[in-house]
Amino acid sequence: GESVGLHLPTLSVQEGDNSIINCAYSNSASDYFIWYKQESGKGPQFIIDIRSNMDKRQGQRVTVLLNKTVKHLSLQIAATQPGDSAVYFCAENNNAGNMLTFGGGTRLMVKP
């Protein structure tokens, strides 16, 4: 079936470097995407979202890019900090319902 998935299960970066976490989706009906961060022992925490009528959206230190042509979503974190260490999930929502479909998650490890 159609699903949202991630390319890399683990990403290790040096503190201060930029991080890029990728996500591929296959449901062409998806029109809204969210990135969540999950720290150990906690629930998913909203980071940033983007609608399908946009290609890019920026937040504080984070940028989400959406490429609808290849059905690809990425999360860029600038100047990665130790506190950014977590598992990052992309999730999709579409007009068919009000549930989120999550991808498999990427663990980001920040080395000091």
Added chain:
Amino acid sequence: EPEVTQTPSHQVTQMGQEVILRCVPISNHLYFYWYRQILGQKVEFLVSFYNNEISEKSEIFDDQFSVERPDGSNFTLKIRSTKLEDSAMYFCASTRSYTSGANVLTFGAGSRLTVL
């Protein structure tokens, strides 16, 4: 900042026993959800609830599962007869309004269920 609170944080139960997981959504939120996450796997949708009834449910949410909003603040998930494969982290989530294709859910910290 308002939070979704869940209890218990961890419950250990014997296979076949009934379990109730409790959630207090954010007070002005109207849409409530349960998700689960088996260890090391993705977060999976179970059920959504609005206006005192289920609005959507997944294939996982079979007859062993039920949800209830017994009062104005609590939102519960009941598993009638737990199985080993029900062991997972269960997340409650809520959102204030439903906008087609734009639902930012606020999640609780989760309840870890261990079925022995």
